[in-house]
Structure formats: C-alpha cells, structure tokens
Amino acid sequence: MAAPHKLIKDRHTNGISILDWTVLSHKTSILNSQEIDRATADLGIPIPEMIFGNNYLSIEHNSGFKLEFKALPALAMVDQTASANELIQVSYAREWFTQRSMANQEHITDVIKPYDWTYSTKYNGTNLSSQEHMFFQPTMTETIDIDQLTRPDPILYYDENILFEDELADNGTAVLTTKVRVMPSCFLVLLRFFLRVDDVLFRIYDTRIYHRFGTNTIVKECSVREDSYRDTRARIPRAKGDDLSLLLDSNWVSSQLPVKESKIEAALLSQS
Known part of the structure; x- marks a missing residue:
C-alpha cells in the first residue's frame, strides 16, 4: 500500500508531499540578460550557454533537514586557478577561450581569469538544514540499498531538471542535471555532471541521495x-557499427567508465 502522498503542481513547480517529506522541482526559462550580467560578475567567469539559474530541486523534511540543488552554487566550484584552462586541451581550446572571454568581458568588471572551460564541478548540493547533525558525515555502516531500488515498485513521482548545459564550442558537451524518483518505500536523487570532450575524454561526477522511509538516516554517495x-x-x-549514439547517453557512458573516486556519507533527521 502506497504511503499517503499528494502531488504538487504549480505554474513552474511540481513535486510531491509524502509522509514528512516535500520534494519540489522548479523549472523556468534560462537567465535573462540582466541575470546573466549579474551571475557572470559574481562568478568571475563566462557562464554556460544555457544557464537555468532559477531552476532547482529541493528535498525537505519537517524536522528541519533541507537539501537544494542549483546551478550557480555549482558553477562557483569551477576551478579558476591559473592553469585551469590548460588541464584539457583540444585543437583550438586557447583560441576559443580567448574569443569567449572577449565576448563576455562587458559583463565583468575585473579582468577575466583563466578557468576550467569544461565547467567540471564537484558540487553535491547546498545543505540548508537547521541542525548540525543534519549535515553529512563519513559513515562506515550506511549504504544505498540497491536491492530496494531495483524492485518493481510503483513510482509515485519522477522528474528531471537541467541546471546548465554547454556544447563547449562544438567540442563536446558539459551538462548538470538532477533526477528524482519517489517510491512508496524510499526516494533517490541523482545529481549528475556529464562531460564529453570529443577525442579527449569522458568524465562523470555523480551524487546520489537516498532515504528509506521510516528510518532516521539520509545517505549521500559521491563518485x-x-x-x-x-x-x-x-x-x-561491434553490432552498432559506426553508430556513435551511445556516446551521447550518459547512462551508457557511466556504465563503461571506471570509478576513480567514491565516498559515502550520512546525515540524521534527529539525534538518537
């Protein structure tokens, strides 16, 4: 039997209220020119071509736990050290970087610094919780229950949300997205940064947030x-021949890439 729940639907926001949880996904248009000017000046770097700076996904519990996922805090974690733009080179990366910087310099009051032009970010959400124990800490005992997630349980709510996307001047793609799935027994959030630099590399930063209803723990796994x-x-x-469409599928690419780093943390809804 499904847990008591209520779907939420507004002009730009949809979500679900279930037990003591509220999950909201807000979607609207890309930033306007004034918002782009402000964001570019604040961040100090040219922002991605498609920036949904007002989009967000939030998960909130009545106890005061709240986690939010947005584009601008993610972009604030892009590397801006002196050598950042040289970490990944393509045939005309330097020329592209210079042209892009010049095209955006009217939006920035200071001299533009080098930056990671792939927009790689290890952002894993903004914790807005009200209590210290609701912030994530390393754990040796908590895990994401894969068996529970793979059961054919009904999906009460599902949503995908794009936070930003850039085609890297036709050199590939960099995209940050959220997905959320709520079942009668649990929910799972996936924040994914997916990078494809043609003829160079693939990179995926994943953050999964998992909670089983009726427990006191929220689990976060970053890889x-x-x-x-x-x-x-x-x-x-080989059966695909010259068909390269799988390289556009982040799920397939993720299944093929080796794990370079992985960590798991947990937060508590209330102190025991």
Whole structure:
C-alpha cells in the first residue's frame, strides 16, 4: 500500500508531499540578460550557454533537514586557478577561450581569469538544514540499498531538471542535471555532471541521495568516473557499427567508465 502522498503542481513547480517529506522541482526559462550580467560578475567567469539559474530541486523534511540543488552554487566550484584552462586541451581550446572571454568581458568588471572551460564541478548540493547533525558525515555502516531500488515498485513521482548545459564550442558537451524518483518505500536523487570532450575524454561526477522511509538516516554517495574518449568509444558493441549514439547517453557512458573516486556519507533527521 502506497504511503499517503499528494502531488504538487504549480505554474513552474511540481513535486510531491509524502509522509514528512516535500520534494519540489522548479523549472523556468534560462537567465535573462540582466541575470546573466549579474551571475557572470559574481562568478568571475563566462557562464554556460544555457544557464537555468532559477531552476532547482529541493528535498525537505519537517524536522528541519533541507537539501537544494542549483546551478550557480555549482558553477562557483569551477576551478579558476591559473592553469585551469590548460588541464584539457583540444585543437583550438586557447583560441576559443580567448574569443569567449572577449565576448563576455562587458559583463565583468575585473579582468577575466583563466578557468576550467569544461565547467567540471564537484558540487553535491547546498545543505540548508537547521541542525548540525543534519549535515553529512563519513559513515562506515550506511549504504544505498540497491536491492530496494531495483524492485518493481510503483513510482509515485519522477522528474528531471537541467541546471546548465554547454556544447563547449562544438567540442563536446558539459551538462548538470538532477533526477528524482519517489517510491512508496524510499526516494533517490541523482545529481549528475556529464562531460564529453570529443577525442579527449569522458568524465562523470555523480551524487546520489537516498532515504528509506521510516528510518532516521539520509545517505549521500559521491563518485568520480573518467576515461579517455578513445577507450570509451572502443567499448561500443561491434553490432552498432559506426553508430556513435551511445556516446551521447550518459547512462551508457557511466556504465563503461571506471570509478576513480567514491565516498559515502550520512546525515540524521534527529539525534538518537
């Protein structure tokens, strides 16, 4: 029997209220020119081509736990060190970087610093919780229950939300998205940064947030997957021939990339 729940639907917001949880996904248009000016000046870097700075996904519990996912805090974590724009090179990366900086300099009051032009970010959400124990800490005992997630339970609510996307001047793609799935017994959030630099590499930063209803714990798992473009392309089944469409599928690419880093943390809804 499904837990008592209520679907939420507004002009730009949809979500679900279930037990003591509220999950909201807000979607609207890309930032306007004034918002772009402000965001670019605040961040100090040219922002992605498609920036949904007002979009967000939030999960909130009546006890005071709240986690939010937004584009601008994610972009604030993009590397701006002196060598950042040289970490990944393509045939005309330097020329593109210079042209892009010049095109956006009217939006920035200071001199534009080098930055990671792939927009790689290990952002894993903004914790707005009201109590210290509701912030995530390393755990040796908590895990995401994969068996529960793979059961054929009904999905009460599902949503995808794009936070930002950039085609890297036709050199590939960088995209940050959220997905959320709420079942009668649990929910799962996936924040994914997906990077494809053609003929260079693939990179995926995943953050999964899991909670089983009736428990006191929220689990967060963060992982880094990365491999060369050549080796990933070589894993396309031969039956596909010259069809490279799998390289556009972040789920397939994720299944092929080796894990470089992984950590798991947990937060408590209330102190025991």
